[in-house]
Amino acid sequence: MVNGRTEFEQVLTRLETLLDEIWDQRTSDAVISATAPLVSLGVDSLTLALLLEKAGREFEIDWTTGTPPGEAISLRLLADLAVRRNAGGAIAAEA
Numbered sequence: 001m002v003n004g005r006t007e008f009e010q011v012l013t014r015l016e017t018l019l020d021e022i023w024d025q026r027t028s029d030a031v032i033s034a035t036a037p038l039v040s041l042g043v044d045s046l047t048l049a050l051l052l053e054k055a056g057r058e059f060e061i062d063w064t065t066g067t068p069p070g071e072a073i074s075l076r077l078l079a080d081l082a083v084r085r086n087a088g089g090a091i092a093a094e095a
Contacts, residue, residue, distance in 0.1 A: 012079040015055060019043070019075065022050045034076040052078075061085060 005013075016032055023043065030042060038048055052069050055061060059082040063069050067085075072078040 008079055008083050011059070011082050012075060014058070015051075015075050015079055015082075018054050018058070019047075019051055022054065023047050032075070034079070035074055037073045038075070039073075055082065059085065 012034055016034075019032065020026070025042070025044065025047070027042070032041065038051075043051070052063060052072060055072070055078055056063055061067055061082065067081070071081055
């Protein structure tokens with residue numbers, strides 16, 4: 001059951017929350033665009049590495065085997081990657 005929101009929307013919302021938790025240098029007027037490259041939003045390399053590490057743990061993405069981190073240049077692409085892996089059975093569904 002999806003509760004009115006698609007799995008993609010749920011994953012995207014979770015990724016936005018993760019980014020908010022670790023992005024110490026975010027300016028108050030910075031708007032998170034799901035489609036914009038994270039570096040163009042002002043996300044530095046350390047924050048990006050932390051986001052990829054947290055997303056990897058939460059969505060069971062192994063960045064060292066077969067999934068290059070370059071595929072996750074925006075929150076939308078990262079969410080799409082997590083959902084595709086889930087659809088393929090690579091990650092367990094959580095309620």
